Amino acid sequence: xxxxxxxxxxxxxxxxxxxxxxxxxxxxxxxxxxxxxxxxxxxxxxxxxxxxxxxxxxxxxxxxxxxxxxxxxxxxxxxxxxxxxxxxxxxxxxxxxxxxxxxxxxxxxxxxxxxxxxxxxxxxxxxxxxxxxxxxxxxxxxxxxxxxxxxxxxxxxxxxxxxxxxxxxxxxxxxxxxxxxxxxxxxxxxxxxxxxxxxxxxxxxxxxxxxxxxxxxxxxxxxxxxxxxxxxxxxxxxxxxxxxxxxxxxxxxxxxxxxxxxxxxxxxxxxxxxxxxxxxxxxxxxxxxxxxxxxxxxxxxxxxxxxxxxxxxxxxxxxxxxxxxxxxxxxxxxxxxxxxxxxxxxxxxxxxxxxxxxxxxxxxxxxxxxxxxxxxxxxxxxxxxxxxxxxxxxxxxxxxxxxxxxxxxxxxxxxxxxxxxxxxxxxxxxxxxxxxxxxxxxxxxxxxxxxxxxxxxxxxxxxxxxxxxxxxxxxxxxxxxxxxxxxxxxxxxxxxxxxxxxxxxxxxxxxxxxxxxxxxxxxxxxxxxxxxxxxxxxxxxxxxxxxxxxxxxxxxxxxxxxxxxxxxxxxxxxxxxxxxxxxxxxxxxxxxxxxxxxxxxxxxxxxxxxxxxxxx
Numbered sequence: 001x002x003x004x005x006x007x008x009x010x011x012x013x014x015x016x017x018x019x020x021x022x023x024x025x026x027x028x029x030x031x032x033x034x035x036x037x038x039x040x041x042x043x044x045x046x047x048x049x050x051x052x053x054x055x056x057x058x059x060x061x062x063x064x065x066x067x068x069x070x071x072x073x074x075x076x077x078x079x080x081x082x083x084x085x086x087x088x089x090x091x092x093x094x095x096x097x098x099x100x101x102x103x104x105x106x107x108x109x110x111x112x113x114x115x116x117x118x119x120x121x122x123x124x125x126x127x128x129x130x131x132x133x134x135x136x137x138x139x140x141x142x143x144x145x146x147x148x149x150x151x152x153x154x155x156x157x158x159x160x161x162x163x164x165x166x167x168x169x170x171x172x173x174x175x176x177x178x179x180x181x182x183x184x185x186x187x188x189x190x191x192x193x194x195x196x197x198x199x200x201x202x203x204x205x206x207x208x209x210x211x212x213x214x215x216x217x218x219x220x221x222x223x224x225x226x227x228x229x230x231x232x233x234x235x236x237x238x239x240x241x242x243x244x245x246x247x248x249x250x251x252x253x254x255x256x257x258x259x260x261x262x263x264x265x266x267x268x269x270x271x272x273x274x275x276x277x278x279x280x281x282x283x284x285x286x287x288x289x290x291x292x293x294x295x296x297x298x299x300x301x302x303x304x305x306x307x308x309x310x311x312x313x314x315x316x317x318x319x320x321x322x323x324x325x326x327x328x329x330x331x332x333x334x335x336x337x338x339x340x341x342x343x344x345x346x347x348x349x350x351x352x353x354x355x356x357x358x359x360x361x362x363x364x365x366x367x368x369x370x371x372x373x374x375x376x377x378x379x380x381x382x383x384x385x386x387x388x389x390x391x392x393x394x395x396x397x398x399x400x401x402x403x404x405x406x407x408x409x410x411x412x413x414x415x416x417x418x419x420x421x422x423x424x425x426x427x428x429x430x431x432x433x434x435x436x437x438x439x440x441x442x443x444x445x446x447x448x449x450x451x452x453x454x455x456x457x458x459x460x461x462x463x464x465x466x467x468x469x470x471x472x473x474x475x476x477x478x479x480x481x482x483x484x485x486x487x488x489x490x491x492x493x494x495x496x497x498x499x500x501x502x503x504x505x506x507x508x509x510x511x512x513x514x515x516x517x518x519x520x521x522x523x524x525x526x527x528x529x530x531x532x533x534x535x536x537x538x539x540x541x542x543x544x545x546x547x548x549x550x551x552x553x554x555x556x557x558x559x560x561x562x563x564x565x566x567x568x569x570x571x572x573x574x575x576x577x578x579x580x581x582x583x584x585x586x587x588x589x590x591x592x593x594x595x596x597x598x599x600x601x602x603x604x605x606x607x608x609x610x611x612x613x614x615x616x
Contacts (some may be wrong), residue, residue, distance in 0.1 A: 001060055001392075002107055003183075005385025006094060007114040007377050008055025008071070009152050010161055011086045028246040030302035033237065034292045039148070041141045042262035043237060043246070045129060045229055046203050048148040051115065052087030053247055054377040055080040058385050058459075059097035059108075067100040068459045069093045069409040070378045079248055086112065090381070091165045096410055111162065111170035112388035114181045114380035117153040121205045128206065128227045132287040133236060134373060140295050145364050174388040178204030178380065178559040179348070180212075180219065182372070184381025186345035187214035188390065190370035191402025196341035198332065200225075201348035201376075202232035211335055214345065217390050222339065228287035231324055232350050232547035234272060238320050242313055243303035254355050255493050256320040257299065258540040260314030267300045269323035279334025281327040309492070324350070325359045332365055342367040347383070351375035351520075352461065354544045358522035361512030373406045373518040374460035382459075404517055405552040407466055409457025412588055417606045420588035426613065429595055433609040437555055443560035444472050444572060449486060451577055451603030451610075453591040454555055457584075462519045464500060465548060465556030467584050467591075469600060471535065471573040473497055478573060485599035488580045494544065497536035497575035500560050501547040507533065508545050519546040519574075535573050546574060 040047045058068035069106040071080045081087055091133035098104060122145050130138050151157065155175060163169045176184075182199035193216065200209040211223040215555035239253050241247050247436075274282050285291040296302065299316055303309070311451050332344070344366040346357065352375045361369055372379050412420075421430050433439050440450050452468045463469075469486060483489050496519050504510055509524040515524070522544050527539045536543050550557040555592075564570040577585045579598060585591045588605050595603045597612065603610040 001100065001109045001389070002103060003060040003110045003112060003385045003389045003486070004057065004094065004097065004108045004110040005060075005381040005383070005388070006055070006057045006090050007380040007384070008080060008087060009052035009115075009158070010089045010091050011049065011052065011152060013521045021476060028240060029305065030241050030292075033240055036137075036140055039144055044233070045133070045141055045287050046125075046230070046233065048145055048153065050202070051153070052082055053079045055088060055090040055093070056374075056378045056381040057090040057093035057097050058382040059101055060385050060389055061101060063389050064406055065382070067097040067408050068382055069096055070459075070583070072583040073409065073457065076583060078581060078583050081158065081247070089165045091127070094166060096594065103577060105168045108171065110172045110174055110388050110392060112174045112384035113158060114174055114176060114178060114377065114384045115150060115153070115205060116175035116177045117205055118155075119149070122149045125206055125227065129287050132228055134289065137289065149479050151183060153406065174384075174391070176384040176387045178386055179207055179210035179224075181380040181383035182347040182375075182391065183212050183214070183219050183345070183383070184387035185374070185379045186347035186370060187219060188386045189372070190214075190343070190345050192343045192345065192368070193369065194341065195343035195370075196332075196335055196339055196366075197343050197345040197347075198328075198335075199346075199348040200231060200328070200350040202230055202236060203227060208232055209331075209348070211331070212482045213339060213341065219387075222335070223280075229281065229283045230286060231273070231281075231327060233281070233286060234283050234520040235320065235324065235350070237291075237295075238316065241299070241302045242317060243305050243307055250349070251352065252493065253317045253491065254321060254353055255538075256309070256314050257317040257355065257536050258494075258542070260311070260316070260318030261494060262315070262318040262322040264312075264315040265299065265319035266322065269319045273323045273327050273458060275327065275330050279331050279338075281330060288529055318370040321355055321521065324353065325356055328356060329363060329365075332360065334390075336365050337568060344369045345372070346370070346481065347372040347375045347379060352521040354520055358542070361521055361523075364512065368514070369512070370402065370519045371518065373403070373462065373520065375520075376461065378460065392548065398590040404549065406459040406464070406518070407456040407553070408459050410586060411456040412606070414606055417588045420592060421605070421608060421610070424592050424596065428592065428610050428612055429615075430608045430610045434607060434608055436604045436607050436609060437559040438562045439609055440470065440602075441559050441566060442469055443602050445566045446565060447472060447475060448601040449482060449599065449607075451591060451595050451600050452556075452559075453577065453585065453588065453603065453605045459584055460518070462546075463584055464517070464519065464546060465553050465574065467586075468576040469575050470559075472567075473533040473536040473571050473573045474567065474569060476534040476562075481512040486579070487575065492539075493577050494538040495573050496538050496544040496546055497533060497571045498546045498548050498556070500557065500564065500570040501549045503564075503570040504547045506537070508543065515549070516545050517547055517549065517552065519544055521545065532569065533571050536571065
């Protein structure tokens, strides 16, 4: 049985009757996100038109993963958002999945979608928000919800768009509630027979968080956090306040937080996120008109997108991060006591917050934690497919085996790589190298920055050793060099270490973690090792660590082992193979274009060692 899951809605004029959302654009400022305009409501009132970003597709065959990928990797349009504010359905991602399986869309038995909006859900959503809104604004919100639902989210519209995208209507179409898709994406790959599951993001149909228990092949609801409470929405609003983009820049706030002191604005965030005695929390000002004025009064003027960073901005980020940590710990401490569950699964966009995940691991609350590697909406394609498969044929969901790798994207043959290399003849020189791992290890040990393009592309937002840029972590100046001349991003942004799995505890405090293969936990660097690997040690002495196993990625392991043989250090700096505002590279052509447009010194594209013409 083939099950195809996908995430995304579209506002494309050809498929969505011309509707465009101003909030789909990523360069909103702190004034505009509080506006009613273009048929959409302020962000604090949970605009429906915000749905659709991070479109992806995933294919299962009898419950086993065949392929999955995000649409942005093929279109080179980050978050699957075009400049007009239209989201893009995952047409290329679906085509890739089908091609990988050697089937057509007519061979797919079940198509699962990552949301389940109905007219009743829209009315319930409105009833949740109405008590917090003045009557005139409530009427505007209701009208916006109705219009967007009818043009973008109604099941009939979604199925019509799917048929246009793929050329065929599904044999069976299963809409999956958004947070259940998140929950399934985390539980079924966790390897746990039973576990507590927390999903947490900006918003689903009605909730921003869902607490469930996974047992065997079933997922049962325990509690839900309904709108207008939302840690994810609050985090995004503060992200925009700090001058970052309104989609996808939350991780910058997480990095900035390490430079700040939470005490200065702790009281402000205690008013923004309040704790209840039953393990719940509340964001009392969300959906209220006075939120914008409150933030400006208590925090000062919002930072402009191109404005300088002040100490105040870092302190705000630190207080925000602290408030999220406290609220989630509050919820999970209560749930741990009430359910007795010793294993935890996490998914939803907030689960990509590595600082929070590290706090949870070190808390000792749970024996083991599994975080979905594609925890954001990109992972909901996989979650929808897994949930639909478990519901229809639970015996076909793979027996509890923990994911230890996510290399399920496209790969390219040597012949295809040569074609790409020939396309850049005159700008590059290359040689085939059967010892490519050793060669790149030597180059980065010499202080070079290397592109590393191998095998199947990773699923999720992290580069895990197949679409990576690598460098020497021992060079204290390397962080600034890569931020400025390669990644072209803010100087405060940290880089991650990739370490041989067997050597991880010699360099990092892995309390609460057996391994960290997906770069989803921030952990302390051991104090006596910090000066040895300064390029991957953040200002607060932590690192977002990736442990590399010889079994799951033997070539990347071989490279790090070779670097260890040369330097004595089993760690390399690993960052994603892309530049600011672009998706991670997918194809050899993408990798070579990025190589030539930056100060990357050399690249390994498969077994080919590539340099720029004239390089020494």
